[in-house]
Amino acid sequence: MKPAPGTAKAPILEARDLSYTVDGRSILTEISVSLRPGLVHALVGPNGAGKTTLLRLLAGELAPSSGAVLLEGRPVSAYSAEELARRRAVLPQQTVLQFMFRAEEVVWMGRYPHLRDRRRVPADHHAVVSQAMRSTETEHLAERPYPLLSGGERAGVDLARVLAQETPVLLLDEPNASLDVRHQMLVLELMRRLANEGAAVLAIVHDLSLAASADVVWLLNRGELVAAGSPDTVMTAAILEQVYRWPVTVLRRPDSSAPLVVPLLPGHVPVSVSCRVEDEGGRMNGPDAPEKEGGQWIGCSSSSTG
Template identity: 45%
Template sequence: MLSESNSAPVALSVHDLTIAYDGREVLKQVSVSFAKGAITALCGPNGSGKSTLLRGACGLAARTGGRVLLEGEEIATLAPRSLAQRVAILPQTPEVPPAMTVGELVALGRHPHLRLFGRPGPDDCAAIDWALARTELIRFRDRPLAALSGGERQRAWIAMALAQRTDLLFLDEPTTYLDIRHQHDVLTLIRRLNREEGITVVWVLHDLNQAAAYSDALVLLRDGAIVAQGAPEAVLTPECLRRVFDLEIVLARHPLSGALLCLPADLPGAA
């Protein structure tokens, strides 16, 4: 369990979680805990079970076995509205009508807090304004999503999730389809929110270097099972990465920050 090494309080824990699709187990008795106030990255090759674990941990994937506890409470016993007031999730490729404005999208994050047919109250408006401000989107409030760049649109989705005002945020590949500048912007935004607001974050990331630089802990999966979990320095070893990716990887350090870097051993040299 990730929390054992530092005895930090646990925000959410998964115990022997098993998920099957069409009779095939894609997640096999996985157990992991996510420390409160930390960022944990789920990493591994395509088809390793990263997104399935993310969805299973927040109750969006039907399980065939195991338990998921949110601060000690089984999430299966929580009503969907109650769960959405405590956990926010941003899927990999969300879709909305392009004519919807940024403000309208972010307001959707308040739906779990509204009564049936209820209108947003002062607390809801304050949460929306806060989410827009934290993502630097206030000036885009009335702009259609279709008029935004890819990075701006991703920030709008993050703002919608933030408007739920939950303590736990799940993100499935939040940098997909973004260029390196916008990837950096999104990752830095989430890291800043984690540090300043204390939001617990669990995200799926493909880039090991980004996962190591922006996360407190990593979970490496292969074939629906956890191979290693812990701090980046403990998990990202040549031996472990060989087991997960079937690739020889060498480790280096970023020349400025000192962050751990993972590079294929057989990169071609300059022509």
């Protein structure tokens, strides 16, 4: 169930005019977004749009070139690492561990920010870890070495670690990756449950139809925020075709009112996608134009026959 209109709370995490540059190359440009408790936010966009960079900036893992990130009204840079770990949990795309930690030990890492004396662990901490592994259906992996797990099994254990951290903000980078259909739906269910319990949840999602189950969608392209708002507002065929440079049909899910985004198959519908980049003289047109430097990206249009 989504929050009723008019019940949105004040933002807990904000980006204000956020820009990020590496070696003179602009990765993100003047991004302003806010994360609100009780809502699921989906961050979508093509490969290389800047999604992971934005998430890492929000997490305080990267310092912006300009602009600010505020967590509960304070600059994220003002928090110590331990303070941050008690307020926001981060699920990276991939966790690399060099040692043969057991899966349960990896989940326990989520409790470390809350433990003052790790030699004496209260019983309620054990309960939190057990519940996190049950929620992600990973309890049967507890004694297995983490590096020997499959990609999907590691993803479940990593998510359990984030749940065990018990923070008011969750920043998840592709939590559905490497998962089968059942476990993808389980992740959506967990995100909704956490939001209903008051957490602010942000997830990078590549499957647009899964992203449409969120309350708020942010659409990035080439380092800029193209659209932000409800799934109905952001996920229109016109917007998605321009950003992804591919024709889509937007339907309605049979089990809810959320948009269902269906890319058209190239084998059935021949597609021509044209894009424009213009310099001062209006030149540099063509399908490869967006990759050229020195011009302004204007947009794409698609046409299909058959």
